[in-house]
Amino acid sequence: MTDIATTALSRRFFLVSSAAVGGGLMLGFGFAKSAGAAGDAEGPIGAQLNNWIIIRPDGTVIVRVARSEMGQGSFTALPMLVCEELDCDFSKVKGEYASATENLDNSFGNMSTGGSRAIRESQEYLRRAGASAREMLLEAAAQKLGVPKSELKVENGVITHTPSGRSVAFGDVAEAAAKLKPPPAAEVKLKDPKDWKLVGKAQARFDIPDKVLGKPVYGIDVRIPGMLYATLVQCPVFGGKLKSFDEAKVKGMPGVRQVVAMPDAVAVLADSYWQAKRALDAMPITWDEGPNAGVDEAAITAMLKEGLAAKEAGLVQKEGDVDAAMPKAAKVVEAEYSAPFLAHATMEPMNCTAHVTADKVEVWAPSQSATATLNAAAETAGVDPKKVEVHITMLGGGFGRRGAFQDFVKQAVFLSKAAGKPVKLLWSREEDMRHDYYRPVSMAKFTMGLDKDGTPTALRTRVSGQSILIAVRPKEVKDGVDKTFCEGLREMPYHFENLLVDYAMRNTPIPVGFWRSVNNSQNGFFKECFIDEVAHATGQDPLEFRRKLLAKSPKNLAVLEAAAKQANWGTPLPQGIFRGIAYHDSYGSLVAEVAEVSVSDKNEIKVHRIVCAVDCGYVVNPDTVVTQIEGAIVYGLTAAFYDKITIKNGRVEQSNFNDYPMLRLRSMPTIEVVQVPSGGFWGGVGEVGLPPVAPAVCNAIFAATGKRVRSLPLRDHGFTA
Numbered sequence: 138m139t140d141i142a143t144t145a146l147s148r149r150f151f152l153v154s155s156a157a158v159g160g161g162l163m164l165g166f167g168f169a170k171s172a173g174a175a176g177d178a179e180g181p182i183g184a185q186l187n188n189w190i191i192i193r194p195d196g197t198v199i200v201r202v203a204r205s206e207m208g209q210g211s212f213t214a215l216p217m218l219v220c221e222e223l224d225c226d227f228s229k230v231k232g233e234y235a236s237a238t239e240n241l242d243n244s245f246g247n248m249s250t251g252g253s254r255a256i257r258e259s260q261e262y263l264r265r266a267g268a269s270a271r272e273m274l275l276e277a278a279a280q281k282l283g284v285p286k287s288e289l290k291v292e293n294g295v296i297t298h299t300p301s302g303r304s305v306a307f308g309d310v311a312e313a314a315a316k317l318k319p320p321p322a323a324e325v326k327l328k329d330p331k332d333w334k335l336v337g338k339a340q341a342r343f344d345i346p347d348k349v350l351g352k353p354v355y356g357i358d359v360r361i362p363g364m365l366y367a368t369l370v371q372c373p374v375f376g377g378k379l380k381s382f383d384e385a386k387v388k389g390m391p392g393v394r395q396v397v398a399m400p401d402a403v404a405v406l407a408d409s410y411w412q413a414k415r416a417l418d419a420m421p422i423t424w425d426e427g428p429n430a431g432v433d434e435a436a437i438t439a440m441l442k443e444g445l446a447a448k449e450a451g452l453v454q455k456e457g458d459v460d461a462a463m464p465k466a467a468k469v470v471e472a473e474y475s476a477p478f479l480a481h482a483t484m485e486p487m488n489c490t491a492h493v494t495a496d497k498v499e500v501w502a503p504s505q506s507a508t509a510t511l512n513a514a515a516e517t518a519g520v521d522p523k524k525v526e527v528h529i530t531m532l533g534g535g536f537g538r539r540g541a542f543q544d545f546v547k548q549a550v551f552l553s554k555a556a557g558k559p560v561k562l563l564w565s566r567e568e569d570m571r572h573d574y575y576r577p578v579s580m581a582k583f584t585m586g587l588d589k590d591g592t593p594t595a596l597r598t599r600v601s602g603q604s605i606l607i608a609v610r611p612k613e614v615k616d617g618v619d620k621t622f623c624e625g626l627r628e629m630p631y632h633f634e635n636l637l638v639d640y641a642m643r644n645t646p647i648p649v650g651f652w653r654s655v656n657n658s659q660n661g662f663f664k665e666c667f668i669d670e671v672a673h674a675t676g677q678d679p680l681e682f683r684r685k686l687l688a689k690s691p692k693n694l695a696v697l698e699a700a701a702k703q704a705n706w707g708t709p710l711p712q713g714i715f716r717g718i719a720y721h722d723s724y725g726s727l728v729a730e731v732a733e734v735s736v737s738d739k740n741e742i743k744v745h746r747i748v749c750a751v752d753c754g755y756v757v758n759p760d761t762v763v764t765q766i767e768g769a770i771v772y773g774l775t776a777a778f779y780d781k782i783t784i785k786n787g788r789v790e791q792s793n794f795n796d797y798p799m800l801r802l803r804s805m806p807t808i809e810v811v812q813v814p815s816g817g818f819w820g821g822v823g824e825v826g827l828p829p830v831a832p833a834v835c836n837a838i839f840a841a842t843g844k845r846v847r848s849l850p851l852r853d854h855g856f857t858a
Contacts (some may be wrong), residue, residue: 174652181307184315186270188235188244189219189263192311197344198225201235201756203259205250205505206344207532208768209823210761213342217757218260221335222267222328225307226294232343235526237507249506250649253724253821256757260819268325270314277314278305291711291857305582330755330816337814339760344531353531356503357563359490364559367392367552368413369404371572373464374426374787375646379403379421396420397555399548406556410563428821430645433781437645437784438475441580444641445473446600451642454627457635462595466586470671474583475848476659477781479576479652482797485533486569492516492559496551498525503532505540510811517550536772537651541609542574559826571746571789572798574650575782577603577622581663586635591675592685595635598626600660603644605651619640625660625828630693630722631668631686647784653772654824657723662777662835662849665719669836670845677838679718680706692752692815693720696727700750704731714745717837719829726753726820730770730829732806734837744774744806744834749826751810754818763810766826775800775831778851778858804858 183193191199200216212232220227235245247258271291278296281288282303290294297304312337347353372378382403386397392412398406404421407413444450463469490501491514498518504510507527515522532539539545549562564572579602585612586595604619613619618640620627627638652658672682680701688692697720701707707714713735720729733746749766756762779798791797837845838856846854 146253151742152852164439180380184311186273186311186315187266187319189250189266190223191268192307192823194308194311196226196228196229196306196308196519198223198307200232200234200352201245203235203240203245203248203507204255204344205215205507205529205532205535206370207250207503207505207535208316209255209765210342210758211250211255212344213340214256214757214761215259215263216343217335217340218256218263219267221333222264223271224291224293227335227340229294232531236505237511238523238525240508241522247510249540251505251537251725252655252826253823257725257821260755260757262322262763264327265322265325268327269319269322272320272325273314273317274310276317277310280311281305281313281839333407336738336757337755337759340758342758342761355485356488356490356501356530357533358487359501359503359530361490361492361559361561362491363475364490364561365556366408366410366413367397367404367406367549367560367562368410368417368565368568369399369402369548369562370417370422370568371402372426373571374424374430375648376429377401377787378425379422379426380425383421387420390416390419395556397552399551402548404548404552404553404562406560414565419689424738426787432646432787433785434783436648437578438499441475441578441601444643445580445582445599447601447641449579449641450599450639451616453618453620453623453638454639456633459595459597459635459637463584463597466594467589468587468591468675469584470587470674471582471584472670472845472847473580473669474663474666475580476578476662477577477783477849478647478649479658479776479792480570480573480782480797481534481536481538481652481781482570482780482799483532483536485537486566487538487545487564487646488562490559490561491546491549491553493550493554496524498831499528500525500546500550500798501528501530502546503530503535503539504537504543504546505532505537506543509541509543510519510546514545514550517547518554536653537655538573540651543672544572549604566791566794574648574783576652576658577649577656578645578647579603579622579656579659580628581852583662583663583667585667587670587675588669591677591682593633593671596633596637598638599641600626600638600663601643602639603647603649604642605649605655607642607644608649612732612816622656623660624656625721625723626664629664630638630690630727646787653769654723654827657721657824657828658773658776661719661721661723662831665721665829665832666835666845666847669717669832669839671717673839678707678749682719683720687720693727694724696720696750696752696813697729699811700731700748701727703750703809703811704733704746704748706731706740713841714826715837715840717833717835717840719836721828721832723825725818725823726751726822728825728829730833732830732833732837734834736841736856740840742778742834742851742856742858744858746807746809747830747833748809748811749829750813751822751825752813752815753820753822753825754814756814758814759812762812762822765822766810767808769824769826770830771805773802773827774804775807775851777831777834778804778856779852781853800858
């Protein structure tokens with residue numbers, strides 16, 4: 138069994154508390170050095186053939202990974218892409234995180250892990266890296282054996298001279314190969330997908346064995362000799378500032394070493410987290426709550442509602458002439474939907490460990506973007522990015538929270554600089570819940586015109602809500618339109634001769650960010666519930682209605698059919714169980730889901746089964762696709778049943794899992810994932826299973842009760858899981 142990368146682990150790397158594993162010492166991922174033939178005090182690393190590949194004399198292949206591992210399987214799937222073209226022995230492969238400092242010249246490309254981009258963005262250059270290294274090894278083997286390169290074949294890490302049967306292993310020629318000039322990446326020939334031997338076949342993930350044994354290092358586990366523990370409290374009102382605090386009240390408490398003020402927060406540094414937390418709770422703090430102290434849920438709802446009716450809105454997509462077609466419709470169906478703010482609620486609260494010295498900044502962080510972490514640390518410490526070293530740990534959940542928004546990293550670096558010592562910052566669960574970058578609140582209004590046969594003639598869609606991009610990438614907002622806000626509503630595979638989609642941007646003081654599947658999570662719910670609503674309003678089977686809309690999109694239709702077939706759509710179910718269906722494209726992949734649901738006379742909902750069909754084009758590791766879809770469905774069900782963030786007096790009302798609950802094991806349905814990869818494209822997987830979940834369940838609830846759910850969560854409508 139290939140173990141997770143622990144090679145080239147120098148003594149400067151962090152130690153982890155023995156308490157975390159009952160007395161053992163845990164080591165984290167290491168970085169391989171950049172050199173043609175590299176080594177350090179820990180022993181030889183091997184020969185580096187390019188940025189991504191190092192081969193040791195014993196044939197071990199080290200593949201650098203530029204994306205974070207947070208349970209999605211990237212730390213295995215990305216090396217699979219390299220090794221498919223390299224033709225090495227995959228049982229001898231190890232992964233190592235690439236260094237963000239070495240990526241200042243962008244030699245590793247994008248190091249961000251989000252938007253289901255890890256595979257689809259990097260698959261080509263990783264495969265080319267493997268193919269290029271294979272050619273270098275073949276050239277070195279040809280020179281060593283004194284034979285033409287054309288007479289060699291490579292398989293499973295061994296290069297064989299076909300006429301004579303003589304062979305050399307990768308480890309035998311790696312050092313010589315590393316001295317050769319690599320062939321231009323654009324000129325190396327990649328395998329035809331039909332010849333793949335590794336990609337597309339299930340492989341055991343590198344991280345699972347160590348996870349079973351409790352070995353991996355998460356950010357929350359990091360221990361640095363001499364470090365202090367810190368926790369903080371931030372102004373409860375968004376946009377507010379720190380006014381005053383009484384340090385004298387806690388200065389003499391056990392373990393307390395320092396109190397550090399920030400513009401909108403105050404932190405306590407102590408010998409342990411518990412000591413810091415007790416002191417923070419005991420310290421009198423006064424806040425300047427600022428102009429947002431009066432913001433509440435009712436005002437936000439009214440603002441979005443106004444956006445649905447406003448005369449002015451930014452044009453997102455226009456096909457045909459909706460205004461001309463709508464009055465001619467034999468029937469018009471109209472409905473409004475809404476979705477709340479949502480928190481990420483990662484199992485591991487925000488944390489970061491930092492050590493700022495005169496000539497270096499080191500950061501240990503569970504981050505979705507090593508580059509963003511490095512830049513945040515350099516900016517906060519006021520140093521050249523070349524002086525920053527980032528160690529990415531395992532992540533106890535990300536879901537978008539730990540990507541673009543690096544507030545927890547900036548705070549840890551600030552505190553270490555103030556203390557002159559390494560500092561481990563750990564947020565409390567309450568702080569994590571109340572100072573998130575939330576999924577935006579939104580509303581949508583749909584109006585569909587149909588002819589006498591129930592065929593759509595026109596669709597008008599208005600969405601109203603808060604833009605993420607206006608805060609983080611304002612240059613991408615054109616003419617008042619954040620196109621990402623309309624993901625899943627524009628450029629749909631559903632065919633409408635006359636289509637109009639527009640967007641009324643209505644921003645609040647609440648910070649918003651990228652939440653798993655981002656705006657697809659709301660828009661998939663809005664769109665698929667409305668499509669279902671129209672089908673029932675015109676007396677059509679929801680599946681048949683969608684078939685008509687996808688008639689001109691054969692690949693999309695095939696996915697819908699696969700889900701329906703697996704779920705036995707149209708066949709009798711046990712008494713009291715009803716089906717709902719939903720279809721939604723996102724992140725380059727095609728997904729359909731069928732939910733089987735029962736509702737008791739007490740409005741208790743049981744989701745018995747969810748069938749998900751997915752076409753992501755090419756599949757790297759089929760097992761990872763299944764687990765990713767399963768995880769997305771769990772996350773989607775949690776949000777559908779339970780969760781919303783509400784605002785009162787400018788602050789978040791929810792604080793912990795008692796009022797922002799998670800799905801429990803007893804409520805978990807059977808999940809069946811049907812993979813129908815059609816090839817020809819690379820789609821994402823990590824987020825695509827989520828958008829169809831809520832509408833499939835809500836459509837099944839309608840089939841069971843006749844009650845149409847147009848807002849979430851379900852518990853607001855008297856339903857329980």
